[in-house]
Amino acid sequence: MLGPYYRFQMSSLLSILHRATGIALTAGMLVLAWWLVAAATGPEAYECFQDFAGSIVGQVMLVGWAWSLCYHLLAGIRHMVWDLGHGYDLPTFHKTGWVTIIGSIVLTAIIWVAA
Amino acid sequence: MTSLISKDRFRSPLARARNWGSARSGTHHWWIMRTSALALIPLSIWLVASVLGLVHGAQIDVVEWLQQPVNAILMVLFLAFGFYHGANGLQVVLEDYVHGEFTRTVLLLIIKAAALLFAVSSIYAVFFMSFLGGLS
Numbered sequence: 001m002l003g004p005y006y007r008f009q010m011s012s013l014l015s016i017l018h019r020a021t022g023i024a025l026t027a028g029m030l031v032l033a034w035w036l037v038a039a040a041t042g043p044e045a046y047e048c049f050q051d052f053a054g055s056i057v058g059q060v061m062l063v064g065w066a067w068s069l070c071y072h073l074l075a076g077i078r079h080m081v082w083d084l085g086h087g088y089d090l091p092t093f094h095k096t097g098w099v100t101i102i103g104s105i106v107l108t109a110i111i112w113v114a115a
Numbered sequence: 116m117t118s119l120i121s122k123d124r125f126r127s128p129l130a131r132a133r134n135w136g137s138a139r140s141g142t143h144h145w146w147i148m149r150t151s152a153l154a155l156i157p158l159s160i161w162l163v164a165s166v167l168g169l170v171h172g173a174q175i176d177v178v179e180w181l182q183q184p185v186n187a188i189l190m191v192l193f194l195a196f197g198f199y200h201g202a203n204g205l206q207v208v209l210e211d212y213v214h215g216e217f218t219r220t221v222l223l224l225i226i227k228a229a230a231l232l233f234a235v236s237s238i239y240a241v242f243f244m245s246f247l248g249g250l251s
Binding site: 019022023025026029032033036037038039040042043046047053066069073076077080083114115 | 152198202205241244
């Protein structure tokens with residue numbers, strides 16, 4: 001359907017991913033708040049959180065959140081480098097774009113192994 | 116914000132007084148996103164490293180960890196900057212996709228209220244565990 005009419009480009013794809021991961025991270029802040037309130041409330045409440053975090057859904061969400069953080073962090077730094085006026089030429093743009101994508105996956109893998 | 120030595124100095128006095136300009140406080144928003152982002156770089160790295168150490172522990176481990184002042188303080192800072200940056204980021208998304216001014220304003224107030232509520236609740240939880248050791 002998209003075929004001849006639209007091609008994914010690094011610029012638009014990375015931009016929308018930055019927005020999407022930002023939204024995901026903000027949602028993740030709610031889970032972080034849940035974790036802390038559960039820890040403050042007591043062992044039963046904390047166990048409830050742990051059951052969720054240990055479940056398949058919970059694990060998928062945690063990996064997703066970890067990747068979102070790594071991606072948003074690298075893409076955000078890329079944004080701020082642009083704010084300083086550097087990196088707009090196309091070769092650099094593509095290089096930093098690939099660093100963002102690959103870096104986020106590598107960092108997520110490191111986090112997941114360490115967990 | 117009314118000083119002539121601020122980012123407002125490129126606006127005419129009348130524009131400043133009436134909060135004109137399509138984004139009204141766009142420059143301010145741009146700046147707070149950057150400063151909160153800068154703060155969140157080290158804080159996020161710290162958070163991930165810390166959570167990795169706590170993920171296999173029990174509730175009591177979290178409480179004891181937060182009883183160390185450095186951890187409690189950094190966690191509060193992460194929560195404050197995280198909700199701040201997140202709420203302002205969502206504001207931008209809202210402004211892009213919701214076009215009715217009334218709906219947009221209501222949703223924005225809801226987002227800011229929710230961010231404040233969750234931020235205060237989680238920061239309270241941190242202090243509760245840090246000073247009182249949690250309930251149990």
